[in-house]
Amino acid sequence: MIVQTFLFGLAAAFAEILGGSLIYFGKSWPRRAQETLLALGAGFILALVFLKLVPASIQAIGDAAMLYCVLGFATIHFFEHTIVGHFHFGEETHSDVMVSKVASVSAFSGMFVHAFFDGFTISIGMQFDFGIGILIFLAVLLHKFPEGLTIGSIVIAAGYSRKAVMMSTVGLAAATMLGVCTLFVFQGIGVEAIGAGFAFSAGVDVYVGASDLIPEINKSKDRIPPLVVFAGMILFYLSDRILESLVR
Numbered sequence: 001m002i003v004q005t006f007l008f009g010l011a012a013a014f015a016e017i018l019g020g021s022l023i024y025f026g027k028s029w030p031r032r033a034q035e036t037l038l039a040l041g042a043g044f045i046l047a048l049v050f051l052k053l054v055p056a057s058i059q060a061i062g063d064a065a066m067l068y069c070v071l072g073f074a075t076i077h078f079f080e081h082t083i084v085g086h087f088h089f090g091e092e093t094h095s096d097v098m099v100s101k102v103a104s105v106s107a108f109s110g111m112f113v114h115a116f117f118d119g120f121t122i123s124i125g126m127q128f129d130f131g132i133g134i135l136i137f138l139a140v141l142l143h144k145f146p147e148g149l150t151i152g153s154i155v156i157a158a159g160y161s162r163k164a165v166m167m168s169t170v171g172l173a174a175a176t177m178l179g180v181c182t183l184f185v186f187q188g189i190g191v192e193a194i195g196a197g198f199a200f201s202a203g204v205d206v207y208v209g210a211s212d213l214i215p216e217i218n219k220s221k222d223r224i225p226p227l228v229v230f231a232g233m234i235l236f237y238l239s240d241r242i243l244e245s246l247v248r
């Protein structure tokens, strides 16, 4: 289980670095492709939360699950939008607000916490239930490439060098792996605490889906990306069905 969890973490971290590399090499990526990936990720993660994570956490620890869920939601909100001034997913094009290097450093720290919890959700998901762990991994993987692109474009918009782009992207990849390492903390604790951590991660994923990804898609100039959200939900359903026949 430890090996699989680490491999999943590495794959997510790699996708992040891949996204940042695009900015590093100065390659432009069609806006449509970026929005499609974000939309697929949003639909997938939200369907996962409501169809699997919330029911499973309530089943595990009862009504208290919802408290941890709100706690997870609040934690990400605090780090991404309370202490950080300007932050949103997708390519950073507002170089005017990013002129201040402080703004980009604060955006990076917000994303660092986000990336840590990406790793954390994979880790706790795997501890909780192997099949659900795989689904959480897929949900994280889907938005990791745009995430790398996001941090890379923030750093460039703030006027930093390409080397800084690579360093910040690797930093987020490392944060993801750090989150995966919470695995060792959870090894010795009871089922009850794992249930609480799992419910917390459900709240984290609500935030990622509904506050990080959905607003970015709704800003789109055309109506296709919002429609792709439904495709993401269907993609979740199919992945769940396939896993069900394989794992269980």
Ligand SMILES: [Zn+2]
Pocket (backbone or CB within 6 Å): 086, 088, 092, 093, 094, 097
């Ligand atoms: Zn911006």
Ligand SMILES: [Zn+2]
Pocket (backbone or CB within 6 Å): 114, 115, 118, 140, 143, 144, 147, 208
């Ligand atoms: Zn993420």
